[in-house]
Amino acid sequence: MLKSLLRFAALFCCAGMFAAESALELDPNMKLKPVDADGLKYLLPAEKPLRLTGFCWYGQDHVYRRLPVRPDGKLSRGVENLAWNTAGGQVAFRSDTGRIVLKVEMRSNNVMYHMAQTGSAGFDLYAGAPGEQRFFGVTRFPSGAKEYTAQLFKGERRMRDFTINFPLYAGVKQVFIGVDADAKVEAPPAWEDDRPIVIYGTSITQGGCASRPGMAYTNLLSRRLNRPVINLGFSGNGKGEPEVAAEIAKIKDPALIVLDYEANVHRADLMQKTLAPFIGILRKSHPTVPILLLTKVRYAAEGRDLKRGNDLPRPGHVQAVQKVERDTFDALNRNDPNLHFHSGDDLLGPDFDECSVDGVHPTDLGFYRMAEKLEPVIRSILPR
Secondary structure: OHHHHHHHHHHHHHHHHHHOOOHHHHOOOOOOOOOOOOOEEEEOOOOOOOEEEOOOOHHHHOOOOOOOOOOOOOOOHHHHHHOOEOOOOEEEEEEOOOEEEEEEEEEEOOOOOOOOHHHHOOOEEEEOOOOOOEEEEEOOOOOOOOEEEEEEEEOOOOOEEEEEEOOOOOEEEEEEEEEEOOOOEEOOOOOOOOOOEEEEEOHHHHOOOOOOHHHOHHHHHHHHHOOOEEEEEOOOOOOOOHHHHHHHOOOOOOOEEEEEOHHHOOOHHHHHHHHHHHHHHHHHHOOOOOEEEEOOOOOOOOOOOOOOOOOOOOOHHHHHHHHHHHHHHHHHHOOOOOEEEEOOOOOOOOOHHHOEOOOOOEOHHHHHHHHHHHHHHHHHHOOO
16 A cells, blocks of 8 residues: 555656646747847837827827726726727838837736737737738737737838737737837828727627737728727626717717627616617717627527537527617617618627637637628628
């Protein structure tokens, strides 16, 4: 018996020794490497000729925040905090730099169990002309870091168009964009239309759980449409509050407003209480701007039978909420032809259960499919 215990203890100790090193140490592709920041000049996202989008109140408050610092109405605690998350923020420019290095100071960086930090607290970079943008890099940094320096791009020196996407679930206090000291820096190509598409919703709108910011469906749509897309997704807190509607109504000259907040309203009576008033507040400031009412995507466990393609009806409470949405649309649309409706049932495709991290929040595959399905819907609605 004693020999068996000693043998087990020896094996346990050996296993512990081998387990001490993680993949971060053992895999050279995962190691954090020193960043060469010599010979760079630093640019601020809001300085010309760079173009900063996604923060409609930046000119007023000079902070990376998705709602005003001092709104007219009192925001809920959740919305007030999540407004500091920088989902949908972008900075674009044209340069012949051979390197791009970011120096970042975060307001917050809360590590989540189900989302990669590269998405929640990282920046990523795309290069290429509108319609031809390709992913080039993402920031790498220690877990939970509040300050970091990371390289986003290294390549031959020639003129390129660059777009940097801000983190989806963290606050950014400062970011400096390092380029070669002698690099030319010019304004990016113009948007196809600079009137923003505003999307209000939940964690799925905010980008949970994309592996990096460029894979949130709002950023995918921005690239596909070559238009600014304002991300006003508030994780767990997209509840149709009138105070939020009043702030959205202040956004100047939107091309389209999308309402995608069903996933945070779990009862038909709450949807009945909020939806028509929310639309009414928007209509006071934007009487003819198209508004798209979008119902939520299918969760993995919703309406799923064991045989693929034999999906059961959605749960009763979901059907009840969606009936309110449809009835509200039908009633308002009689006098409001610029109000539109689209079901989210098909946005993830027939194998919707393969498109999420946790049964609810999409993976990159899920977001890609959402953007692919929504692009033609939005194009058909946008004013020419």
